[in-house]
Each structure stands twice: as C-alpha cells, then as structure tokens.
Amino acid sequence: MVTTIIKPKKTFSLEDFKEVWRYKGLLYFFVWRDLKVRYKQTIVGIGWAIFQPFMTMVVFSVFFGKLIKVPSDGIPYPIFVYSGLLFWQLFSSALSDTSNSLISNSAIITKVYFPRIILPLADTANKYVDFFFASLALIFLMFHYNYAPGIVGLTIVPLLLFITSATAVGCGLILASINVKYRDVRYVLPFFMQLLLFLTPVIYPSSIAGKYAWLLSLNPMTGVIKAARSGLLGTGSIGWHSLSISFVGSIVLLSLGIYFFKKTERYFADIV
Numbered sequence: 001m002v003t004t005i006i007k008p009k010k011t012f013s014l015e016d017f018k019e020v021w022r023y024k025g026l027l028y029f030f031v032w033r034d035l036k037v038r039y040k041q042t043i044v045g046i047g048w049a050i051f052q053p054f055m056t057m058v059v060f061s062v063f064f065g066k067l068i069k070v071p072s073d074g075i076p077y078p079i080f081v082y083s084g085l086l087f088w089q090l091f092s093s094a095l096s097d098t099s100n101s102l103i104s105n106s107a108i109i110t111k112v113y114f115p116r117i118i119l120p121l122a123d124t125a126n127k128y129v130d131f132f133f134a135s136l137a138l139i140f141l142m143f144h145y146n147y148a149p150g151i152v153g154l155t156i157v158p159l160l161l162f163i164t165s166a167t168a169v170g171c172g173l174i175l176a177s178i179n180v181k182y183r184d185v186r187y188v189l190p191f192f193m194q195l196l197l198f199l200t201p202v203i204y205p206s207s208i209a210g211k212y213a214w215l216l217s218l219n220p221m222t223g224v225i226k227a228a229r230s231g232l233l234g235t236g237s238i239g240w241h242s243l244s245i246s247f248v249g250s251i252v253l254l255s256l257g258i259y260f261f262k263k264t265e266r267y268f269a270d271i272v
Helices: 014-022 024-039 045-067 077-099 118-125 127-144 151-155 157-181 185-198 206-217 220-233 240-271
Strands: none
Touching: 014 024, 024 045, 024 118, 045 077, 045 127, 077 118, 077 127, 077 157, 077 185, 077 220, 118 127, 118 157, 127 220, 151 157, 151 220, 157 185, 157 220, 157 240, 206 220, 206 240, 220 240
C-alpha cells in the first residue's frame, strides 16, 4: 500500500496558478454557494446590495452633507459620497469575508484537499455581484444630477476593480492566515475598518487634508476613489500619479499576502 502525502509549497509558483485554474469549477461552486446562502430566505434578496450603500449614502448626506457641511469639490454630496461608497463597500466586504474564509470553511479544509487560496478568491469574486447591482443606484444618481462618464472614466473601471480586489485579497490573505491561529482578528477587524473609513476620502475630498494629502495617497483606496469620481462623474482629470501609487501598493500587498499565505498554509488543517 502506497501512502501519498500532499504538502503545500512555501512559495507561490506558476504551477499554483495552473492548479487554481484546474479547480475553477470548485471556485465557481464556492461563489454560487455563498451567494445563495447570503440571500436565502430574505424578502428583499439581492436588493440588499443596493439598499445598504444607498441608505448609508442617505445617512452620510444628512449628517455630513447637510449638518456638518463637509465640502465635496462642487459635486452634489449624495452622488459624491455614493461614488466613494461603491468601491469602499467592495473593498471592506471582500476584506471582511476573506479574513474569515478559512475559519468559516474549516470543515472542508480538514477533510478534502484543494488549493486553499480558492476560498479567499471566491469570497472576493462573489462581491462583484453586489457591486454590479449597487452600481445601478449610481447610474440613477448620475441621471438625476446630470452627470455623464467620459470614455476614459469607463475604461479605467476594470483597473479600479483590480486595485480594489488586489488590496482586499492581499490584506485578507494575511489576516486569514493569522485568524486561523489567533481568533482576535474577528474582533479587531471591524474596529480597524471603521478607522480606515475615516482615513479614506469616502465622505470627504482628499483636498481637505491640505499639505498632508500625500499621507492619504499611501492608502491604495484613495487613488481608486479619486479616480472613480473624476472618471465616472467627469468632474476633472484623473489623478494618474495617485492611481499609480495605489496600483503599486495593491501589487505589493497582494504579493505579501500570497507569500504569507503560502508560508503558513501547511498548518491550516492542523489548527483550524
């Protein structure tokens, strides 16, 4: 009798990409399963993908737009904040679910072999469905306020989605690996995300930071949200410098996340 022991490698290689591709059917299954579970036995169903960011926009518009009078670079505050919330929600929800992907699937991890990185990838991929439906509300607001996107604004959307996803996956892989051993992540992350929201120009323009605006640019989501507003709303030129910083930052975070994930992957089934 021959016993085969499968041990994950410590580094990510081309063979890992090929393996993920071979398991693409399983990736699709996880995405579809999570979508069905999320909206099962709900009255509104997929409508929650629109309702949540829209109601958040309403609350922010009342408190920050009307009462506190936060500037919005001459853009009506509702569409200003919603265009930021659209990408922020994609990032925050993907990061939150990715960080818990290993814990929530512990029963599968301990029994069946498959590329573990498929789990955080699936948690990020299913957020694109929510993003699509939430985008419908942005289209409605653009018609309402007479804003039209430029050609460049539409063509950079895939790039913005890539940067957002890469940042979420990179950070999520690190947190998911830590979360397997130290469950404090589930308590720290919500608090961290609340702080990060105010360190990202979602509810205010980056220009409000003045000479310290460069500090905000270190956050990859800053370049994404600024470019989304400029491109989709056609309110000015796209800040390619800030977007380049965001792109490089997302690649660095993704690389670090993959490295850390592969470095600790061999312990997952033992301690999860």
